[in-house]
Amino acid sequence: MNSLFLLIPLAIAMVVLAAGFLFAAIQGGQFDDLERHQHRMPDDEP
Amino acid sequence: MNHWEVYDQLLDQVSQSLDDGRREMLLRVEGLRCRACVRRLERALPPGPVEAQADVASGSCLLNWDPACLPLSAVLQAIDDAGFRPVVLADDASRRTARDERRAALGRIGVALLFGMQVMMLASGEYLGEIDPALRPLLRHAQWLLATPVVLYAGWPFLRQGFGALRALSPTMDTPVAIAIATAYLASAINTLLDTGAVYFDSAAMFVLLLSLARFVEAHGRTRAAARLRLLAGAQPLAALRREQGQLLEVPTSALRAGDLLVVPPGAAVAADGELICAAAALDESLITGEAVPRERRQGEAVCAGSVNAGPLPLELRVSSAGARSVLSQLTRLMQRAQLAKPRAQQLADRIAGRFVGVVLLLAAATGAYWIGSGAELGMSLQTMLAVLVVTCPCALSLATPMAHAAASTRLAREGLMLVQVDALHAATRVDTVCLDKTGTLTTRRMRLQEVRTLSTLDADACCAVASGMEAGLNHPIAQAFRDACPQAPAIPSRLDGVQGLRAETTDGVWHLSRLPSTTTDCAGAIHALRWLELSRDGRPVARFALQEQLRPGAGAMVRRLREMGLEVVLFSGDGQQAASGVAELAGIAGAQGNLLPEQKLRRLAALQAAGHRVLAVGDGINDGPMLAAADVSIGLADGAALAQAHGDAILIQDNLEAIAGLLQVARQARRIVVQNIGWAIAYNLTLLPLAMSGALPPWLAALGMGGSSLLVTLNAQRLLGAVGSGHLPVPLVRAAQT
Secondary structure (H helix, E strand, O other): OOHHHHHHHHHHHHHHHHHHHHHHHHHOOOOOOOOHHHHOOOOOOO | OOOOOHHHHOHHHHOEEOOOOOEEEEEEEEOOOOHHHHHHHHHHOOOOOEEEEEEOOOOEEEEEEOOOOOOHHHHHHHHHHOOOEEEEOOOOHHHHHHHHHHHHHHHHHHHHHHHHHHHHHHHHHHHHOOOOOOOHHHHHHHHHHHHHHHHHHHOHHHHHHHHHHHHOOOOOOHHHHHHHHHHHHHHHHHHHHHOOOOOOHHHHHHHHHHHHHHHHHHHHHHHHHHHHHHHHOOOOOOEEEEEEOOEEEEEEHHHOOOOOEEEEOOOOEOOOEEEEOOOEEEEEOHHHHOOOOOEEEEOOOEEOOOOEEOOOOOEEEEEEEOHHHOHHHHHHHHHHHHHHOOOOHHHHHHHHHHHHHHHHHHHHHHHHHHHHHOOOOHHHHHHHHHHHHHHOOOHHHHHHHHHHHHHHHHHHHHHOEEEOOOHHHHHHOOOOEEEEEHHHHHEEEEEEEEEEEEOOOOOHHHHHHHHHHHHOOOOOHHHHHHHHHOOOOOOOOOEEEOOOEEEEEEOOEEEEEEEOOOOOOOOOOOOOOOEEEEEEEOOEEEEEEEEEEEEOOOHHHHHHHHHHOOOEEEEEOOOOHHHHHHHHHHHOOOEEEOOOOHHHHHHHHHHHHHOOOOEEEEEOOHHHHHHHHHOOEEEEEOOOOHHHHHOOOEEEOEOOOHHHHHHHHHHHHHHHHHHHHHHHHHHHHHHHHHHHHOOOOOHHHHHHHHHHHHHHHHHHHHHHHOOOOOOOOOOEOOOOOOO
16 A cells, blocks of 8 residues: 555656646647648648 | 838738747738648748748738848738738737637646546545545545646636626626635645545536536637638728829828828729729729629719729729728728627626525525534534535536537537627527528629620620620629630720720720619519620620529528528618519528618618517628627628628638528527526536535535536537537638639
């Protein structure tokens, strides 16, 4: 059971890390426009 | 010197400065049609000083450039040289605000999701069975730590708005939400510190997550619709060509004064109201009057700002009034006035919520007082009070409506309709009359050559070729119709001939192509023939052409479905009565009224409303703006004038009118689901409240019931989405080429 004293803080640290990555992605503009990129496919429109 | 240089002076009006000294602006780019065009455009600009992100779908380009390296005029010239026509729009700070808000909302949802999941996982232990007392403090402190960012960061908008409204003594629906979140969080924190009772961090986290998601979906639809509108807002030109001592100078529109001489090149919009100086000109005034066919104006006649030079030659005018006094600005103001008169359904909901929260707080206080008064121990009394607060938490009640509205917006977006005002869903359930505009709404802006009647020995094809050749240099629906019918006809140099039409001189003789007066009776045989033109050679009629306006796809199906739903459909048009009746008959509409000015449309609509009808108005031109703003519910078309859309409750983005009938159907469905949800939430609260007050319901069970209740309401709302995959992909409206 003592393992929980290690695993829970570890889980919290990983969540914080994941949130950090998410924020970096959001601030980098990855979620700004989810519509546009479907039109950027290499095939040209007629 | 290039004519884009005027925009270097207007830098602050058209772009926004960024922190690093660069500037950013959104351009509308005409001629951007495919991925190859995007490459061509992006390659035309020097990659270091200019970063361009072109978007085919919206026909726009986001420019980020360094004004110290390269003036804006050079960038615009480069785009122009690459074969595109940049249209400079007035800068709108709301675009960046919307982007920042979206980022913040996504961040909140992410935090609520990531941390909330951990909280729920840790909490599940206590639900499943006894926890080792030695481990309990660890688990609870971990939950507390993880729930704190969820409540304080993700839940901050609810807390701030809820308690802000409470401080202002006008509680809104956010107030009970804020109290519930704060209570659950604080009570859990106290229980964690004292290591007694139960904790509800998981309930608080899940509640914040669900609420944030619902609000985000709701707001997302609105920002997307608004972004489309801004792109089309090129109605009032920012700059004009002024003649000064024989020289042409591009000046900002704001610098124009009465008496200035302006030159308007073909295809450009007039920047200020004025008086025509050149002999004759063809003007597309569809923005102001809704009339699709350009009007011929003669020397001395008035010209409105916003109308477009549809002739082959530049026209000249003397400014009579500029800026706020122009007809266009006045129409805009008329529209704003009508909009202010709209009732707000939201206020009612907030008033109800205010009373609700008052009652809840009183009940909780009374329960606590009773239990303390009856001699129970303090801990037990607090537990009961908390159970009352949790059980009466209006989670399900406050999710009932937004969840249904979010699902309805998503469903409508799939059908090709953007909901701008969510309140419109409620109003749409009571609509019993639908008012349609004709030109550009029920019909497309294109016309079709329906019939050629020859009146001499010259055969139909030859007549068609001559007429087509004469119209070749022009850019309006009639010319387009001839081009479609006779694409190979060689151009014949022609010029405007007074108000009646075109004149051309060839070796065969002098040709005239003129509009027949609408009262001509010998031609009015077929109902489809809405406009007649006559071609004559040396004064003798040679042929007559019948041009038909084309119905937009789905017009018939929409009218049929609206009829089946028991609604009345009427057509209001600025065009002649004959034209209006013809189109109405084609679409299956019984009542059509023509020759209506914008004010008259507004008056007809007000008369309908005074007679007790609830009206849905559909339109596109600015002339419909007042009508749209005054209607109970309004729908604008995405290829119409920008202002009309800005005032629509919903915007049709798909070239299929049937979605309008879909709006009314979804609104009715949404109303049913909202009623079911609210009914469930109230029944649940009322049933469990006595149990909680009597102390029979422990707070953790109340919290479990609250979660289940919220989930049930959310799932019920999802039924609005309908079968996934049933909707076909929306075909974007092809914007009519800017004439």
